[in-house]
Amino acid sequence: MGLIAHALERVKPSPTMAITAKAREMKAAGFDVIGLGAGEPDFDTPDNVKQAAIEAIKRGETKYTAVDGIPELKRAIVSKFQRENGLTYKPSEITVGSGGKQVLYNALLATLNPGEEVIIPSPYWVSYPDIVLLAGANPVIVETREEDGFKLTAKALAAAITPKTKWFIFNSPSNPTGAAYTRDEIKVLTDVLVMHPQVWVLSDDIYEHLVYDDFKFTTPAQVEPKLKDRTLTMNGVSKAYSMTGWRIGYGGGPEPLIKAISTLQSQSTSNPCSISQWASVEALEGPQDFLKDWVKSFQERRDLVVSMLNQAKGIHCPKPEGAFYVYPSCKGVIGRTSREGTKIATDEDFATALLKEEGVAVVHGAAFGLSPFFRISYATGIEALEEACRRIQRFCANVT
Numbered sequence: 001m002g003l004i005a006h007a008l009e010r011v012k013p014s015p016t017m018a019i020t021a022k023a024r025e026m027k028a029a030g031f032d033v034i035g036l037g038a039g040e041p042d043f044d045t046p047d048n049v050k051q052a053a054i055e056a057i058k059r060g061e062t063k064y065t066a067v068d069g070i071p072e073l074k075r076a077i078v079s080k081f082q083r084e085n086g087l088t089y090k091p092s093e094i095t096v097g098s099g100g101k102q103v104l105y106n107a108l109l110a111t112l113n114p115g116e117e118v119i120i121p122s123p124y125w126v127s128y129p130d131i132v133l134l135a136g137a138n139p140v141i142v143e144t145r146e147e148d149g150f151k152l153t154a155k156a157l158a159a160a161i162t163p164k165t166k167w168f169i170f171n172s173p174s175n176p177t178g179a180a181y182t183r184d185e186i187k188v189l190t191d192v193l194v195m196h197p198q199v200w201v202l203s204d205d206i207y208e209h210l211v212y213d214d215f216k217f218t219t220p221a222q223v224e225p226k227l228k229d230r231t232l233t234m235n236g237v238s239k240a241y242s243m244t245g246w247r248i249g250y251g252g253g254p255e256p257l258i259k260a261i262s263t264l265q266s267q268s269t270s271n272p273c274s275i276s277q278w279a280s281v282e283a284l285e286g287p288q289d290f291l292k293d294w295v296k297s298f299q300e301r302r303d304l305v306v307s308m309l310n311q312a313k314g315i316h317c318p319k320p321e322g323a324f325y326v327y328p329s330c331k332g333v334i335g336r337t338s339r340e341g342t343k344i345a346t347d348e349d350f351a352t353a354l355l356k357e358e359g360v361a362v363v364h365g366a367a368f369g370l371s372p373f374f375r376i377s378y379a380t381g382i383e384a385l386e387e388a389c390r391r392i393q394r395f396c397a398n399v400t
């Protein structure tokens with residue numbers, strides 16, 4: 001009898017963490033490395049949020065709380081959904097977890113049975129397929145195309161649905177492409193979903209606030225109210241408030257699902273950190289004006305990166321609507337050889353050679369289920385981004 005559970009044998013360690021670790025190792029060894037792999041904003045958590053946490057500690061909010069969130073935070077989330085998304089939930093339809101990732105993990109673990117299927121458009125956030133595998137179910141990967149802006153078409157969604165489909169995972173703005181769906185683009189998908197009552201929708205809205213050029217964010221339960229009673233609308237404070245380390249995520253959905261999530265959470269982590277919950281009340285209810293500056297800064301960085309990458313030989317970089325990622329194609333360098341003699345047969349070879357020869361850490365597209373591409377996170381200072389793009393241009397200019 002082996003030590004490791006069979007369920008875990010199906011799961012790979014996170015490839016984005018692997019590249020970050022490799023870049024860190026090279027930096028520690030004295031190499032000049034620019035890391036563009038990180039999935040978190042480089043801004044500090046706003047001061048009013050930090051202050052709310054300090055006050056919570058001083059008040060003694062340092063004990064166990066209700067498993068799936070304090071009433072004050074649930075009320076703040078109810079107001080947020082109403083105010084920003086036009087979605088009406090009761091507090092009993094809200095769950096709070098230790099990050100959006102835990103909410104997602106619990107929802108899938110609490111509902112999936114062996115043999116059931118989950119539709120995941122690719123390129124996808126790396127955790128979706130692995131969580132589905134851990135739950136003993138089968139990820140059904142549906143590739144999107146660069147020509148479609150990396151967005152799933154109604155036809156491709158309809159073709160992927162079977163009687164075994166339990167969930168459809170939807171992520172807009174997307175990690176890794178930054179693509180965000182307009183209301184009309186969501187509507188064609190929800191029109192398909194309405195016809196398949198066995199399919200639940202998991203909408204991962206974690207990048208909601210990071211959209212550019214006056215893009216209007218919408219979410220499936222808002223676009224098609226008929227889907228609300230089989231949708232989990234997931235969100236969190238990590239990306240919008242630069243609170244990745246505080247570990248607070250939340251979801252709104254039908255009571256039986258919310259109860260099942262709470263049962264699972266009660267037997268694993270119990271409540272999310274009490275202090276972080278109070279800080280999140282302030283994040284959601286306090287001033288939101290800092291966001292305008294962050295969004296402006298992200299938009300400038302996106303524009304710079306897109307423009308510079310499109311000047312690199314063999315690279316083509318679409319301009320995405322949101323998040324802080326771009327997902328350029330490296331098709332033009334595949335099959336060629338780098339200055340130091342590495343044969344670039346795949347996007348992984350491209351990322352490895354780029355790190356070794358120019359000290360720029362990006363994540364290869366295969367990790368997200370669509371090649372030949374790579375992901376750049378532009379959540380870093382403008383000078384570092386400029387230098388990284390110059391190095392990519394040089395790397396590509398020297399490929400023969």
Ligand SMILES: Cc1ncc(COP(=O)(O)O)c(C=O)c1O
Binds near residue numbers: 174248
């Ligand atoms: C698409 C997506 N969903 C969910 C998460 C989870 O965020 P957290 O667990 O920090 O709330 C991330 C984090 O990188 C993400 O990129």
